[in-house]
Amino acid sequence: MIKFQPKKEPRIPVTREGYEKLLADKAKFLAQRPEAVDHLREARNMGDLSENGYYKASRQQLSFLDSRIRRVERLIRLAKIIEPTRVKLTDGTREYEYTVVGGFESDPTKKYISPASPLGRALAGKKSGDIVEVHTPSGIKTYTVLSIG
Numbered sequence: 001m002i003k004f005q006p007k008k009e010p011r012i013p014v015t016r017e018g019y020e021k022l023l024a025d026k027a028k029f030l031a032q033r034p035e036a037v038d039h040l041r042e043a044r045n046m047g048d049l050s051e052n053g054y055y056k057a058s059r060q061q062l063s064f065l066d067s068r069i070r071r072v073e074r075l076i077r078l079a080k081i082i083e084p085t086r087v088k089l090t091d092g093t094r095e096y097e098y099t100v101v102g103g104f105e106s107d108p109t110k111k112y113i114s115p116a117s118p119l120g121r122a123l124a125g126k127k128s129g130d131i132v133e134v135h136t137p138s139g140i141k142t143y144t145v146l147s148i149g
Helices: 016-044 053-078 118-123
Strands: 012-015 079-082 085-090 095-100 131-136 139-148
Touching: 012 016, 012 053, 016 053, 016 079, 053 079, 095 118, 118 131
Parallel strands: 012 079
Antiparallel strands: 085 095, 085 139, 131 139
């Protein structure tokens, strides 16, 4: 007899702050859902659904909320809490400081990078004093790690 073994989904690294944001997003979407259901119910009561723009918009809004809820619940279920890692680098002329966070939390404008980004992958397993090479669209960049932690 062959036993079915469900495929294990990989854990998703997320900081405590990111996890709290996921929980807040879930609560926000769940709070919006009853109103979206009411709008859909009202639209159905208006009659002919084939030419009812309000019905189509209400159905689309409810579908959007449901998909967001499913996405956030999946991220919460697969989340693995990590500590953000601060990294200081230099290219010999300028210093850079980044925070390595979970993949979906990355935000280059805040200098939050993903461990899956080219720089994040290059930094994996490195320590102070190590040299890292990062392949970028403009060529290979070389950095010296000043500190990680």
